Amino acid sequence: MPSDDNLERTAREPRPSPIDVHVGTRVRLRRTLLGMSQEKLGEALGLTFQQVQKYERGVNRIGASRLFDLARVLDVPIGFFFDDMPDAMGGSMNGVRRAMGFADSQDAFEDDTLHxxxxxxxxxxxxxxxxxxxxxxxxxxxxxxxxxx
Missing domain, CATH: 1.20.5 (Single alpha-helices involved in coiled-coils or other helix-helix interfaces)
Incomplete structure (x- = not known):
């Protein structure tokens, strides 16, 4: 059971989930590769650019229907947002991910240079x-x- 101090710290410093941060980073990567601004992506989704910013930073969690819309607008399969996920966040589940239609992790994409x-x-x-x-x-x-x- 967490102590009261830990609960207070969590309430004061809410941290985005590492998975939400990863998915947001992949949204930003694809948007940037397409040369699309946050404003344009927001318009295509019926959002403000501030909402897009929050998604990209992982501050706001992306729901299933929004993820579907992002995949459509950014022209990628939904699995793209979970590709290259570190092992600590479930990236080592490559067999399960392959069975679900997600691409295999590639060592080359772990290089930060590409991002x-x-x-x-x-x-x-x-x-x-x-x-x-x-x-x-x-x-x-x-x-x-x-x-x-």
Missing amino acids: RRETLELVRAYYRITDPSVRKRVFDLIKSLTPPD
Whole structure:
């Protein structure tokens, strides 16, 4: 049984669930990859951008119907929001997750580099290059500037 001090601390400092934070982070990741603002996402869902912010930070829990709407608007399967979940939050349940249609965790996505704003902006800019030959030259240039493996 928690002590009265713990109950008071919890009441003063409500903390979002780590799962809610993870799901919110995945919402933000996909929204950013699409180049969509919080305002645009909010409009598509009938929400204010402040509500979107709270979802993305995990402060507000996302209900099932809202998660369904987010998946539709962001054009991802619902399982996307649970992909790459740390083992401590149930990410080690890959067999169960596969059976439910969720994608397998990939070690590459555990690298924080892929979640940085700079990386997302670079990928979006790269794919806005419409000429395939120019895009290939940019790709080759970037590869030539990196140290060999």
